[in-house]
Amino acid sequence: MAKTEDNAQSMQQKQMEMQMLNSQLQQMQQQLNSVEQQSMEIEFVIDALENMSKVEVGTDVLVPLSSGIFVKAKLQDNKELVVNVGSNTTVTKTIPEVQEMLKQQVKEIAKVKKELTEKFTEFAGKFQGMQMGMMKGE
Numbered sequence: 001m002a003k004t005e006d007n008a009q010s011m012q013q014k015q016m017e018m019q020m021l022n023s024q025l026q027q028m029q030q031q032l033n034s035v036e037q038q039s040m041e042i043e044f045v046i047d048a049l050e051n052m053s054k055v056e057v058g059t060d061v062l063v064p065l066s067s068g069i070f071v072k073a074k075l076q077d078n079k080e081l082v083v084n085v086g087s088n089t090t091v092t093k094t095i096p097e098v099q100e101m102l103k104q105q106v107k108e109i110a111k112v113k114k115e116l117t118e119k120f121t122e123f124a125g126k127f128q129g130m131q132m133g134m135m136k137g138e
Contacts, residue, residue, distance in 0.1 A: 014134055021127045028120045035116065039109045046102050053078055053095050 055061070055078055062070035081098050082090045093101070
């Protein structure tokens with residue numbers, strides 16, 4: 001009788017561990033999606049900067065204020081950008097300098113993505129191993 005109670009407790013504990021692992025896997029998947037989205041946004045900006053250097057000074061442009069909200073403006077400079085470097089401090093940088101800065105960010109994001117992917121794979125393997133063990137009645 002004690003043996004069946006121990007088995008039931010063991011199974012219940014394994015189910016709780018699997019639920020925790022599953023929750024962690026879902027969180028990691030969300031983080032991976034977020035990191036991928038950030039990377040894509042930065043790549044889009046890098047491309048947009050390339051095109052902006054080709055736009056003539058004085059051209060009418062739409063400047064985004066928020067998602068889907070724009071203000072009309074005239075391009076006064078297509079060589080330099082004002083970049084926020086933190087603490088409400090801005091500096092002027094050339095388009096190539098900003099592109100290089102963004103490319104470094106993409107590299108850092110790629111490192112984070114690699115680490116998250118490795119951790120996700122590790123946790124998924126543990127989860128799958130636990131599932132197999134439960135199916136075998138271990």
